[in-house]
Amino acid sequence: MRHYVEEEVxxxxxxxxxxxxxxxxxxxxxxxxxxxxxxxENINYRMTVESMKxxxxxxxxxxxxxxxxxxPKHVRKDIMDxxxxxxxxxxxKHGGFLFPGVLETLExxxxxxxxxxxxxxxxxxxxAFMKYHKVEKYFDDFENAGRTGKTKGENIRLVVERxxxxxxxxxxxxxxxxxxxxxxxxPFIHARYGFGEISEPVVFVERVCEIPIKIKDLT
Numbered sequence: 001m002r003h004y005v006e007e008e009v010x011x012x013x014x015x016x017x018x019x020x021x022x023x024x025x026x027x028x029x030x031x032x033x034x035x036x037x038x039x040x041e042n043i044n045y046r047m048t049v050e051s052m053k054x055x056x057x058x059x060x061x062x063x064x065x066x067x068x069x070x071x072p073k074h075v076r077k078d079i080m081d082x083x084x085x086x087x088x089x090x091x092x093k094h095g096g097f098l099f100p101g102v103l104e105t106l107e108x109x110x111x112x113x114x115x116x117x118x119x120x121x122x123x124x125x126x127x128a129f130m131k132y133h134k135v136e137k138y139f140d141d142f143e144n145a146g147r148t149g150k151t152k153g154e155n156i157r158l159v160v161e162r163x164x165x166x167x168x169x170x171x172x173x174x175x176x177x178x179x180x181x182x183x184x185x186x187p188f189i190h191a192r193y194g195f196g197e198i199s200e201p202v203v204f205v206e207r208v209c210e211i212p213i214k215i216k217d218l219t
Contacts, residue, residue, distance in 0.1 A: 011114055013140075013165040014215060015156055015186075017172035018119040018129060019056040020194030022208075025096030025129075026052040032090035036083045043071075043079070053195050057174045059120045059145050060084065084122050091125070095132035099193065101209040106138040108212055114140045114163065118155045118170070118180075122146035152176065153183030160184065169218045171211060175199060187218040 016022055030052045037045055045068065055063045064076040071079070109115060115138050117126050123146040130136045141163055143155040150158065160168050170181035173194025181188035189211065190204035198204075203218065205211055 011163065011165050011167070012112070013114040013116055013160070013163065013168040014109060014211075015116040015118050015159060015168060015170045017057070017170070017174075017177050017191070018117055018121065018126060020053075020173035020196065021099075021171055021177075021191045022102055022117075023096045023098045023129065023133075024053075025091060026056065028091055028094050028096050029087050032086040033083045035090075036086040037079065039082065040079065056195050057120055057172075057176050060122055088122075088124050088128060091128045092132060096129070098133060099208050101207060103133075103135070105208050105211055106135060109215070110138045113215070114165070116140060116159050116163070117142040118144070118152060118159055120145045120152050120176075151183070152180035156180055156184040156186065160186065169215060171215075178202060189214055189218065 019025060026049050030047050030049050033047045033052075037043060037047070047067070051067070055066070058066075060080055064080045068076040068079060106115065117139060119126060121144045123144060125146070126142045126144055130139065141159055143159050145152065145155065148155055148158065156170055169187040169189060170177065170184070171189045171191055172178065172181070173191040174196030175198055177196070178188050178190065178198050188202060190198050190202045191208075192204045192206050193208070203214055205214055
């Protein structure tokens with residue numbers, strides 16, 4: 001994490017979603033989840049990369065309710081807990097696919113903006129991302145649903161308030177991200193290269209490297 005000696009009068013921040021915005025970990029997560037699920041002899045569920053991409057951005061409870069809907073709640077929880085443990089270990093060793101231009105763009109943006117991450121992931125996931133790809137130096141703070149139990153919109157607002165951001169925007173790839181930014185009452189940029197679509201006209205980028213250009217019009 002970055003540290004500053006002096007505080008700016010009005011801090012400008014960019015808050016990023018993670019999956020579908022900065023990286024694609026669906027292959028790594030799918031492999032780790034299937035390995036975890038295979039330890040249950042009487043359960044034949046298997047995740048595909050495509051189905052995993054469809055779940056990106058949802059909370060762990062939402063994924064469990066959708067993918068393991070036919071199983072009792074206590075069984076779903078047990079499976080998900082094991083999937084998360086396997087996922088954490090796998091990602092710490094193998095990481096995920098960084099979208100082209102992420103490192104260069106973070107370097108460029110960090111010269112003018114404070115950078116943050118807010119995701120619906122479990123606790124430890126963002127840390128694994130930052131540690132594997134060595135990007136801790138670019139981010140001031142982060143938050144996730146696993147740690148707070150709050151919605152993404154609430155967590156965005158929490159990060160804005162916690163860091164005294166006078167000016168901030170959110171970058172994400174799904175309708176849920178757009179709705180969260182709207183809830184937090186901050187501008188939104190759609191990462192159109194990611195996993196989702198937005199149901200109404202919105203500022204967008206086709207590549208990560210376009211974010212510095214589009215962000216200037218919003219902050």
